[in-house]
Amino acid sequence: MQTSFTLSTHGQGLYEFTRDVAAWVRSGDDPRSGLLTLFIRHTSASLVIQENTDPEVRTDLSAFFQRLVPPATDATMGYLKHTLEGPDDMPAHIKAALLPVSLSIPVLDGHMRLGTWQGIYLFEHRDAPKRRDVIAHLSR
Amino acid sequence: MQTSFTLSTHGQGLYEFTRDVAAWVRSGDDPRSGLLTLFIRHTSASLVIQENTDPEVRTDLSAFFQRLVPPATDATMGYLKHTLEGPDDMPAHIKAALLPVSLSIPVLDGHMRLGTWQGIYLFEHRDAPKRRDVIAHLSR
Amino acid sequence: MQTSFTLSTHGQGLYEFTRDVAAWVRSGDDPRSGLLTLFIRHTSASLVIQENTDPEVRTDLSAFFQRLVPPATDATMGYLKHTLEGPDDMPAHIKAALLPVSLSIPVLDGHMRLGTWQGIYLFEHRDAPKRRDVIAHLSR
Numbered sequence: 488m489q490t491s492f493t494l495s496t497h498g499q500g501l502y503e504f505t506r507d508v509a510a511w512v513r514s515g516d517d518p519r520s521g522l523l524t525l526f527i528r529h530t531s532a533s534l535v536i537q538e539n540t541d542p543e544v545r546t547d548l549s550a551f552f553q554r555l556v557p558p559a560t561d562a563t564m565g566y567l568k569h570t571l572e573g574p575d576d577m578p579a580h581i582k583a584a585l586l587p588v589s590l591s592i593p594v595l596d597g598h599m600r601l602g603t604w605q606g607i608y609l610f611e612h613r614d615a616p617k618r619r620d621v622i623a624h625l626s627r
Numbered sequence: 628m629q630t631s632f633t634l635s636t637h638g639q640g641l642y643e644f645t646r647d648v649a650a651w652v653r654s655g656d657d658p659r660s661g662l663l664t665l666f667i668r669h670t671s672a673s674l675v676i677q678e679n680t681d682p683e684v685r686t687d688l689s690a691f692f693q694r695l696v697p698p699a700t701d702a703t704m705g706y707l708k709h710t711l712e713g714p715d716d717m718p719a720h721i722k723a724a725l726l727p728v729s730l731s732i733p734v735l736d737g738h739m740r741l742g743t744w745q746g747i748y749l750f751e752h753r754d755a756p757k758r759r760d761v762i763a764h765l766s767r
Numbered sequence: 768m769q770t771s772f773t774l775s776t777h778g779q780g781l782y783e784f785t786r787d788v789a790a791w792v793r794s795g796d797d798p799r800s801g802l803l804t805l806f807i808r809h810t811s812a813s814l815v816i817q818e819n820t821d822p823e824v825r826t827d828l829s830a831f832f833q834r835l836v837p838p839a840t841d842a843t844m845g846y847l848k849h850t851l852e853g854p855d856d857m858p859a860h861i862k863a864a865l866l867p868v869s870l871s872i873p874v875l876d877g878h879m880r881l882g883t884w885q886g887i888y889l890f891e892h893r894d895a896p897k898r899r900d901v902i903a904h905l906s907r
Binding site for chain 3: 530566569577584
């Protein structure tokens with residue numbers, strides 16, 4: 488059983504969509520146990536599971552990755568060659584390599600077995616507004 | 628078929644539990660082929676597959692990540708805002724984003740198809756002792 | 768349904784094998800929907816999904832990871848202890864922790880649901896020529 492989620496992003500940062508995923512998993516034929524896989528069809532955005540309570544965690548995460556992989560205009564990034572699509576483009580590909588393209592989450596009785604503090608996020612690495620496709624697959 | 632493993636950790640570092648996982652996979656109804664998924668229900672610890680022979684590999688791995696993401700008290704980390712839960716807390720969330728929350732391992736005839744030098748580890752990112760839950764799902 | 772792919776590498780960098788995987792998925796019994804999992808049986812090479820058009824993206828990716836995790840001979844890496852197997856060995860293990868050991872890709876009607884710009888790559892972290900085994904598992 489598969490579906491897709493489309494998320495609109497407006498700049499770098501984390502966008503939660505845990506509830507959308509949970510609702511779809513619940514709507515299934517409720518297998519006793521199953522496995523949910525999420526897959527993002529892009530090379531400049533990622534999927535992450537992160538702390539879902541304090542928004543400062545997401546702010547700090549974005550800040551860390553901005554420092555780890557600065558824009559191509561940064562003095563330390565002068566070695567980059569793929570820069571035609573803007574200073575945020577190649578750093579976005581690097582972050583998409585460092586962070587997950589797919590997530591696998593066990594399901595029991597129609598519920599994802601996330602921990603109390605875990606939420607599902609799309610991590611956008613581009614500055615311009617984007618529409619992002621995430622495929623969900625639920626298997627027994 | 629699902630189960631969970633509880634691991635007790637006492638500070639940052641890698642904790643192997645390959646044997647526990649292998650025993651559970653073997654105890655199953657031995658599908659000709661299957662897929663094992665491990666999922667950690669926390670945002671401050673990770674799952675990794677790493678070299679299982681020389682303990683210095685784990686020491687070096689921990690040392691690298693301590694340098695890549697130093698404690699919040701480090702001069703370079705002054706931009707962090709989520710610091711109320713201690714100097715190791717936000718760095719733990721960052722490491723949990725960088726390192727896997729789930730692992731998928733093919734199974735054949737009751738055995739995980741790990742390479743000779745591969746072991747399964749929980750990578751603890753917090754200093755205080757913790758109990759960590761890992762869900763295992765085995766599908767055909 | 769499982770198979771394995773053997774890839775020969777000749778030094779660090781990204782090696783695409785999307786076509787081999789696509790051909791194998793297509794040769795299956797064409798489930799309406801399924802899940803492909805790829806797993807690399809090594810701790811010094813990784814699997815990544817990356818931009819498949821401009822080769823400079825791969826050059827830049829390699830360059831970034833060479834800077835993030837320099838050889839053990841680099842002045843900043845003096846803390847490494849596991850150095851007997853060469854200056855590229857422990858950095859290879861670190862990169863293998865940072866980058867995926869497994870990838871999960873939804874399949875529909877015999878085709879992987881990759882995005883337009885996504886290709887599947889083995890990311891080799893060692894300098895010497897290697898033969899690398901990747902297991903593929905296709906489930907419904």
